[in-house]
Amino acid sequence: MAVQVDDAVPSAAAAVSRYDPELERIEIELLLEGIYRSYGFDFRSYAYASIRRRLWKRIEAEGLHDVSELQARVLHEPQIMERLLLDLSINVTAMFRDPSFYRAFRERVIPILRTYPFIRLWHAGCATGEEVYSMAILLQEEGLYERCRIYATDINEVVLQTAKEGIFPLDRMQEYTENYIAAGGKRAFSDYYVAKYGGVLFSPSLTKNVVFSLHNLVTDRSFAEFNVILCRNVLIYFDKTLQAKVHGLFYDSLAMFGILVLGSKESLRFSPKVECYEQFNGPEKIFRKAR
Amino acid sequence: MSEISLVVVGASWGGLTALSQLVAGLPGDFAVPLAVVQHRSWHADNLLASLLQDLTPLRVVDVEDKEPLEPRSIYIAPANYHMMVDDGYLSLTTDPMVRFSRPSIDVTFVSAGDAYPGATVGVVLTGANDDGARGLRHIVDRGGRAVVQDPATAEGKAMPSAALLLVPEADVLPLNEIAAHLVSITASASSRGERKVKG
Numbered sequence: 001m002a003v004q005v006d007d008a009v010p011s012a013a014a015a016v017s018r019y020d021p022e023l024e025r026i027e028i029e030l031l032l033e034g035i036y037r038s039y040g041f042d043f044r045s046y047a048y049a050s051i052r053r054r055l056w057k058r059i060e061a062e063g064l065h066d067v068s069e070l071q072a073r074v075l076h077e078p079q080i081m082e083r084l085l086l087d088l089s090i091n092v093t094a095m096f097r098d099p100s101f102y103r104a105f106r107e108r109v110i111p112i113l114r115t116y117p118f119i120r121l122w123h124a125g126c127a128t129g130e131e132v133y134s135m136a137i138l139l140q141e142e143g144l145y146e147r148c149r150i151y152a153t154d155i156n157e158v159v160l161q162t163a164k165e166g167i168f169p170l171d172r173m174q175e176y177t178e179n180y181i182a183a184g185g186k187r188a189f190s191d192y193y194v195a196k197y198g199g200v201l202f203s204p205s206l207t208k209n210v211v212f213s214l215h216n217l218v219t220d221r222s223f224a225e226f227n228v229i230l231c232r233n234v235l236i237y238f239d240k241t242l243q244a245k246v247h248g249l250f251y252d253s254l255a256m257f258g259i260l261v262l263g264s265k266e267s268l269r270f271s272p273k274v275e276c277y278e279q280f281n282g283p284e285k286i287f288r289k290a291r
Numbered sequence: 292m293s294e295i296s297l298v299v300v301g302a303s304w305g306g307l308t309a310l311s312q313l314v315a316g317l318p319g320d321f322a323v324p325l326a327v328v329q330h331r332s333w334h335a336d337n338l339l340a341s342l343l344q345d346l347t348p349l350r351v352v353d354v355e356d357k358e359p360l361e362p363r364s365i366y367i368a369p370a371n372y373h374m375m376v377d378d379g380y381l382s383l384t385t386d387p388m389v390r391f392s393r394p395s396i397d398v399t400f401v402s403a404g405d406a407y408p409g410a411t412v413g414v415v416l417t418g419a420n421d422d423g424a425r426g427l428r429h430i431v432d433r434g435g436r437a438v439v440q441d442p443a444t445a446e447g448k449a450m451p452s453a454a455l456l457l458v459p460e461a462d463v464l465p466l467n468e469i470a471a472h473l474v475s476i477t478a479s480a481s482s483r484g485e486r487k488v489k490g
Contacts, residue, residue: 019433021408047382049375049402092385233385236356240380243357265369265383267355283337 027067028052034075035084042218043088045242054087089156091127094175095168096134097232098264099182104284106184109259110142113227119148122226122253124217125234126152129163130176133192134183135230136206141186145209151224153215164212166202168193173200217246222253229254232285233263240270247273251289260287295323295436295477296410297360297376299403301396301426303330303418305446307339309466310416311346314365316470319348323412323477326354326366326381326403328374328396330418340367356383368394375402392422400426409434412476414469415461416440418450424457436476437461438469 028051032044043051059070062080073080096102113119123132132152139145154160168176173189180189193200215223217234229250235243250260251273260277262285268274277287302310306329317325329339337353343365344351350364354374358366358381368374372383373394389395396415400423403411413430415423417440427437437458442448444465455461464472 019408021405047375047377047384049377049382049406050384050386052405053375053386053398053402090386092387236383236385240357263356263385265355265372267357269355270357270359 024052024067027071028055031055031067031071031074034071035081038075039081041085041088042216045218045239045245046088047237047239050237051088054090055084058084058087089159091156091159092233093127093130094172094179095130096176096179096183096185097131099179099184101232101261101264101284101286102134102138102183104280104282104286105261106138106142108280109228109286110138110144112257112259113144114142116227117147119144119228120224120226121148121150121228121230122224123150123152124215124229124231124250126154126160126163126212127156128159128168129166129212130168131230131232132163132210133166133202133206134180136210137180137185137192138183140206148209150210151226152210152212155214155216155218157214160212160214164207166204166207167197167199168202170195170199217249218242222249224253225255226253226258227255228259228261230261232261233266236263236266243270244272247271251276254289256289258289260289261285262287294410295412296407297403298323298325298412298414298473298477299376299400299430300325300327300414300416301329301400301418301423301450302327302416303396303420303422303447303450305417305419306330307342308417308446309440310339310343312466313414313416313470314343314349314351315346316467317347317349318474320363321349321474321477322362323473324360324362324364324366325349325473326360326368326374326376326399328368328394328399330392330394330396330420330422331370343367354381354383357381368399370394373398375399376406377402378406390420390422392420396423397426401429404430404433404435407435411435412438412473414438414440414473415451415454416466416469417445417447419447420450421453423450424453427454427461428457431458431460438472439463440469441465 036042064070126132139148177189193202276291278290280286340351340353352364352366354366373386375382400413411430413427415427431437439454439461440451441463442451445451
């Protein structure tokens with residue numbers, strides 16, 4: 001059986017005897033420090049195993065042998081940094097991802113939001129915006145959209161531009177339609193978009209109350225007080241120290257009794273803020289700031 | 292041979308039956324944490340963990356991001372996430388599928404071999420693809436040990452066969468002997484009753 005080599009594994013046969021995890025950690029720390037000081041991108045507190053895998057992917061793709069070699073190239077050749085940056089900021093998202101979350105949000109959170117005259121939501125790390133459009137659709141269907149202002153932020157200008165344009169690939173619409181229905185959608189999903197430019201263009205009415213903006217969770221501060229913060233599957237890429245810091249930022253940015261939404265396999269159990277929130281019943285990661 | 296810090300197990304088609312037998316065969320004092328990657332559908336719920344929990348006194352954990360690795364625990368990778376081993380805990384990622392799989396056995400195995408070089412045991416069970424083979428090779432190249440279910444006893448022979456092709460030096464055992472074998476190769480750890488995981 002042929003075993004393809006299309007994923008990054010250090011060419012271990014050569015490295016067996018000389019692999020030294022402590023030494024490699026030093027190399028990776030130096031590389032990330034170099035990237036930060038030379039280019040300003042701060043990956044120093046990203047989850048180690050995951051960033052290591054991405055670095056090795058680039059090392060293999062460039063035909064290099066180790067992290068130090070990558071460091072030399074990255075510091076001297078901006079075009080290699082550009083390629084590495086793409087590896088390091090892969091954005092995986094989908095519309096109505098985890099439909100049961102949207103259903104729970106409709107059933108449990110919407111009734112609370114109804115009692116508010118004005119609602120501020122923050123989508124932190126919104127990537128290409130699929131979840132922002134999903135939430136906008138849900139809020140429209142629940143008759144709350146006119147009272148909402150959604151702040152959609154990401155560290156990456158390129159993905160934010162995609163989010164603003166609202167054009168998504170046609171070939172994912174079947175999956176998204178299924179998600180939408182499972183999420184308790186009330187209309188035909190195709191009501192919200194038209195086929196255009198080889199993709200689909202979502203209704204501009206969905207972004208009427210959305211502010212897209214650059215924001216760096218690692219370095220930037222809070223910029224308002226929110227009733228809802230959504231940050232799903234972003235913090236998993238951070239190490240525990242940085243996670244704790246960002247949880248501090250979210251806590252400071254939430255109004256009392258505000259809602260924090262994490263990804264379905266994320267937890268506050270390992271965060272110092274765990275005592276400050278109550279989790280709604282059920283498996284969904286919807287938390288309410290309680291103290 | 293250094294002591295074992297972690298056992299990682301990969302299974303695909305036919306895995307539920309195989310995992311049930313493996314888990315049921317482990318004694319209640321099996322101290323080394325065991326991390327399981329079972330391929331399953333995107334929308335699978337936590338059923339696998341509760342099924343396995345019924346079969347063992349060990350703690351069966353549905354993994355959440357940054358789950359600490361502890362003795363006498365079995366960790367189940369969630370559907371639709373890759374699970375990576377870090378120093379003392381497990382991290383999840385939503386990175387793209389690796390050769391049509393998420394979770395990918397290779398991703399978990401490679402990170403395990405790197406996090407605990409010389410102290411990881413990789414186990415490849417039944418399956419109808421070749422996930423796990425390259426990860427198992429990596430574990431062994433990092434000084435760890437390999438165990439492969441004898442393809443003749445596997446519902447899906449392709450996956451253990453692929454693993455044996457890349458890791459011919461693996462210990463090959465029928466399914467019903469794998470649990471006892473794990474006990475014996477981790478014995479130095481278990482005999483002290485407490486296995487320390489760094490972190």
